[in-house]
Amino acid sequence: MTDTSVPAVGTADRDLRAFIAGLPKAELHVHHVGSASPRIVSELAARHPDSKVPADPEALVDYFTFTDFAHFIEVYLSVVDLIRTPEDVRLLTYEVARDMARQQVRYAELTLTPFSSTRRGIDARAFMEAIEDARKSAEAEFGTVLRWCFDIPGEAGLEAAEETTRLATDDRIRPEGLVSFGLGGPEIGVPRPQFKPYFDRAVAAGLRSVPHAGETTGPETVWDALTELRAERIGHGTSSARDPKLLAHLAEHRIPLEVCPTSNIATRAVRTLEEHPIKEFARAGVLVTVNSDDPPMFGTDLNNEYAVAARLLELDEQGLAGLAKNAVEASFLDAAGKARIAEEIDAYTAAWLTH
Numbered sequence: 001m002t003d004t005s006v007p008a009v010g011t012a013d014r015d016l017r018a019f020i021a022g023l024p025k026a027e028l029h030v031h032h033v034g035s036a037s038p039r040i041v042s043e044l045a046a047r048h049p050d051s052k053v054p055a056d057p058e059a060l061v062d063y064f065t066f067t068d069f070a071h072f073i074e075v076y077l078s079v080v081d082l083i084r085t086p087e088d089v090r091l092l093t094y095e096v097a098r099d100m101a102r103q104q105v106r107y108a109e110l111t112l113t114p115f116s117s118t119r120r121g122i123d124a125r126a127f128m129e130a131i132e133d134a135r136k137s138a139e140a141e142f143g144t145v146l147r148w149c150f151d152i153p154g155e156a157g158l159e160a161a162e163e164t165t166r167l168a169t170d171d172r173i174r175p176e177g178l179v180s181f182g183l184g185g186p187e188i189g190v191p192r193p194q195f196k197p198y199f200d201r202a203v204a205a206g207l208r209s210v211p212h213a214g215e216t217t218g219p220e221t222v223w224d225a226l227t228e229l230r231a232e233r234i235g236h237g238t239s240s241a242r243d244p245k246l247l248a249h250l251a252e253h254r255i256p257l258e259v260c261p262t263s264n265i266a267t268r269a270v271r272t273l274e275e276h277p278i279k280e281f282a283r284a285g286v287l288v289t290v291n292s293d294d295p296p297m298f299g300t301d302l303n304n305e306y307a308v309a310a311r312l313l314e315l316d317e318q319g320l321a322g323l324a325k326n327a328v329e330a331s332f333l334d335a336a337g338k339a340r341i342a343e344e345i346d347a348y349t350a351a352w353l354t355h
């Protein structure tokens with residue numbers, strides 16, 4: 001794991017971290033398998049000793065240190081290989097929700113890649129039952145509301161696109177919690193426009209479009225996501241900073257960016273946190289949301305991402321509350337659900353500032 005955490009400095013930093021820890025939050029960009037905690041990964045690795053993933057949580061720190069984005073995907077897929085039964089899927093989903101609840105995450109849109117599971121032999125209906133069972137238990141027991149984004153692993157080609165679209169749009173299979181449709185994996189050599197027909201079908205079926213774009217390629221990929229894939233939010237969008245017209249477009253049309261600072265350092269998409277373009281996004285008036293992407297793999301969690309953002313954007317408690325409300329606004333919750341979490345954020349912040 002690359003050490004990308006914010007160095008602890010003094011009382012003010014500690015106070016802000018305590019504020020963040022209790023702040024009600026929404027998360028919009030976080031991957032299912034990429035959220036497997038070291039405990040879950042080692043439990044699964046011990047169950048499946050033929051895998052190359054280390055069963056010792058300490059060894060995972062080195063295993064989760066990436067040389068570049070391609071290496072990250074290689075390691076990611078080795079963890080995907082550990083998810084072999086519907087019970088593995090249920091356990092992972094439920095435990096991910098538990099970790100979110102501990103960080104006061106009230107609502108999360110979790111990205112799943114069902115193609116990776118069905119192609120490895122997990123029955124599609126059993127997969128959907130497992131995630132839905134975990135979603136309902138998590139909401140009842142932890143109070144964290146989960147919704148799903150199904151993403152196409154772009155590098156796996158149009159076969160993956162077809163299967164993901166089928167699973168997302170067939171009324172007999174698609175799960176109740178599904179709200180959006182995405183596109184993940186490497187961007188280099190995987191042009192976005194080829195996925196237009198699949199996004200058209202998903203949008204026609206009522207799903208919201210949230211592709212990754214501009215994480216490892218230039219701003220033209222973000223434009224493609226907007227014009228060809230009808231993106232309503234952009235996953236990462238890091239390279240948008242290189243195109244002032246694009247930034248103005250994102251700001252004017254209130255198209256949020258799902259910014260994941262530590263992820264960008266860990267995959268070496270951005271060299272250092274100081275060079276991260278989050279400041280440019282905020283300055284241009286873009287609706288910035290902060291997210292954790294694949295938290296244990298990147299040695300982070302959502303609270304740490306808020307601390308990183310506070311440092312880079314020089315936010316105090318009110319600023320952090322505003323950042324949390326950006327995620328609520330950019331979410332696919334209904335108006336009542338948004339109002340409930342926003343009110344909770346305001347009440348928490350007011351109580352903190354008067355204590």
Ligand SMILES: O=C(O)c1cccc(C(=O)CC[C@H]2O[C@@H](n3cnc4c(=O)[nH]cnc43)[C@H](O)[C@@H]2O)c1
Pocket residue numbers: 031034073076077080111112113115116117119151152153154155156184185186212215263293294
């Ligand atoms: O499952 C397969 O067999 C398979 C075959 C070929 C290619 C792939 C993928 O490319 C899977 C990529 C996988 O990565 C997930 N992910 C997690 N974090 C990120 C990120 O920061 N940027 C892009 N993708 C990410 C994504 O959800 C895909 O599931 C799979």
Ligand SMILES: [Zn+2]
Pocket residue numbers: 029030031184212235293
């Ligand atoms: Zn991602």
